[in-house]
Amino acid sequence: MRKIGLFLGCNIPLRRPDIEYSMRYVLNKLGVEIVELDGATCCPAFGIMPSIDLVGWCAGSAWNMAIAEEKEVDIITGCGSCYGSLNEARYHMEKHPEIKEEVNKILGKVGKKYEGVVKVWNFYNYIYEEIGIEELKKKIKYSLNDIVCGTQVGCHNLWPSKAYTSNDDNVFKPTRMREICEAVGGKAPWYSTILDCCGMGALGSLAKEKSWALWRRKVSKMIEEINPELFVTGCSSCLLRYDNDQAQMKKGGLIDFEIPAVHIAQLLALVMGAEPEKAVGLAEVPIDGIITKIKGGK
Amino acid sequence: METGRETNVIKLDEEFFKEFEKELQEAGMSIKDLRSCIQCGKCAGTCPMALAGLEFFIKKIVHAATLGLREIFLDDSSVWGCQSCNRCVEICPMEIKPYELIQAIRRVSFREYAMPSNTIDGLQNYYKLGHAVVVKGYENRRKKVGLPELPPTALGNEEMRKKFQEMLKNTVLAEVAPFPLD
Numbered sequence A: 001m002r003k004i005g006l007f008l009g010c011n012i013p014l015r016r017p018d019i020e021y022s023m024r025y026v027l028n029k030l031g032v033e034i035v036e037l038d039g040a041t042c043c044p045a046f047g048i049m050p051s052i053d054l055v056g057w058c059a060g061s062a063w064n065m066a067i068a069e070e071k072e073v074d075i076i077t078g079c080g081s082c083y084g085s086l087n088e089a090r091y092h093m094e095k096h097p098e099i100k101e102e103v104n105k106i107l108g109k110v111g112k113k114y115e116g117v118v119k120v121w122n123f124y125n126y127i128y129e130e131i132g133i134e135e136l137k138k139k140i141k142y143s144l145n146d147i148v149c150g151t152q153v154g155c156h157n158l159w160p161s162k163a164y165t166s167n168d169d170n171v172f173k174p175t176r177m178r179e180i181c182e183a184v185g186g187k188a189p190w191y192s193t194i195l196d197c198c199g200m201g202a203l204g205s206l207a208k209e210k211s212w213a214l215w216r217r218k219v220s221k222m223i224e225e226i227n228p229e230l231f232v233t234g235c236s237s238c239l240l241r242y243d244n245d246q247a248q249m250k251k252g253g254l255i256d257f258e259i260p261a262v263h264i265a266q267l268l269a270l271v272m273g274a275e276p277e278k279a280v281g282l283a284e285v286p287i288d289g290i291i292t293k294i295k296g297g298k
Numbered sequence B: 001m002e003t004g005r006e007t008n009v010i011k012l013d014e015e016f017f018k019e020f021e022k023e024l025q026e027a028g029m030s031i032k033d034l035r036s037c038i039q040c041g042k043c044a045g046t047c048p049m050a051l052a053g054l055e056f057f058i059k060k061i062v063h064a065a066t067l068g069l070r071e072i073f074l075d076d077s078s079v080w081g082c083q084s085c086n087r088c089v090e091i092c093p094m095e096i097k098p099y100e101l102i103q104a105i106r107r108v109s110f111r112e113y114a115m116p117s118n119t120i121d122g123l124q125n126y127y128k129l130g131h132a133v134v135v136k137g138y139e140n141r142r143k144k145v146g147l148p149e150l151p152p153t154a155l156g157n158e159e160m161r162k163k164f165q166e167m168l169k170n171t172v173l174a175e176v177a178p179f180p181l182d
C-alpha cells in the first residue's frame, strides 16, 4: 500500500481544516495510507525564519522533513508556501553541504538528523504523477458536469523550478491543474491572467488595498474571458484569497460578483462523494449551487 | 567604434558600500551575482509588487543594493511586501536570484529592528506554538468538519513542542529574537 506523510502547515489545520478533511478523504479513497507527522510545525513561513537567517530557516524545515524521514515516508502538502519553503530549504542544503552540516549540528542537540532523502510533493502533482489521471477517473462518483473552472495554480507551486523535482513541463504554461479539473468532468480553459499572483501573503499584510486590487484585476480579466462558475486553487493561501477575502470584498461593496471557490483537494473530495458539510464546510462564498450541479451531474 | 557620444559614469566610493556588501554576503546574497545585474527590468516586468503598484519594487531594490544605499532599506518597508513568489528568480537572464537579495536585506534590516510587527508576532507564535499563523477559534472550526480539536502538529504534541523549542534555542534566534526564549 502506498504511504505518504501529511504535512499540514498552519492555515490548513487551523484556518481551513475543511481542506485537511478533504485531503484525508481523497488520499483515503485513492488507497494511500496517511502517516501523521507528529510534532511537525510551520514550514517555516517566508516572513519569519527565512527572513531572519538562512541556516535557521533550513533547520526549521529540516525539523519537519526529519520527522518524515524517521517514518520513512515522503511528504504531501496542500499549501504553496509550505511546498516552497520546504523544497527551497531542501535545495539550499543539497547545494551547500556546509549548511546541511550546520543544520545537523542544531538538530543533533535534540537527537534529530536530516538525511536529505525526503521528497516534498504538492497535492496536485502527487495526484498527477503518483496516482495518474486514469486511476483518478476510476474513483470518481460524480462528474463536474461541465462546470467552468477558473484555475489558480499558485506561485510557489511553479517557481523556483530548480528547487522542485516535480512540475509542469512548461512552468509558464502550466496544464496539470487544468487537466485534473477536466478529468473529473469540468472545463478549465486558459485565460490571459492565469499566471498572475493572487496577492495573498506578505503583500496583503503590507498593502492590503493594493493586494486586493491586484486580485480584482486578475479576476475581472478571468471573468471577461472565461466566465468561471467555480474558482479552483492549487494552494491553501490562494483559497483564503479566493474565498474568505472575496466574501469580505463582496460585503464591502468592492465587487459585484460572487463565485464560489475550492482548493483542488476539496474539488476532488466532492466528486468522490464526500459530505459537503465537511469537505467545504467552512466556505464563506455560498457554494450550494455548485454542490447541486455536481450531485445532479452523474 | 567612434560614436561621438560620451557615456555618463557615476564614480562610486568603494568604501561606501563595501560594508553593506559584506553584510548582504553574510546574509546569504552573492555579491558577485548582484554586481552582474544589467538592469534589464525583466524582474520588475513580472513582479507582483510592481504590478500592485508598490513604487520601490524589485528592479529598483536591486539597483539600490548595487549602489550600497543601505539606509533606504531601513526607511522603506517594500522588501517586506515581497511575495516570495520567485518569478524574478525564474526570469532573470543573469541568474542573480533577486529574491535572495530581498531575503538578505530583510535579514540585515531585522537586526536593525526595521521589520513589520507581524514578523515579530509570527516568529513568537512559531517559537511558542510551532505555528506562525494561529487564527483564534480553530478548535471549533476543526470540530465542525469532523476533525479532532487539536492537529497532530507541535500544537497538539507538548513533548515535541518542547523539543522543537530546545532546537530553536540553538539557532540564531537565541541572539536576535525580540522576545525571551523561555
Ligand code: SF4
Binding pocket: B036, B037, B038, B039, B040, B041, B042, B043, B044, B059, B062, B091, B092, B093, B094, B095, B096, B098
Ligand atoms: S532581471 Fe536580473 S539582470 Fe534584469 S534587472 Fe532584474 S536582477 Fe537585474
Ligand code: SF4
Binding pocket: B043, B046, B047, B048, B049, B050, B058, B081, B082, B083, B084, B085, B086, B087, B088, B089, B098, B099, B102
Ligand atoms: S519574489 Fe518578490 S521580488 Fe521576486 S518577483 Fe516575487 S514578489 Fe517580486
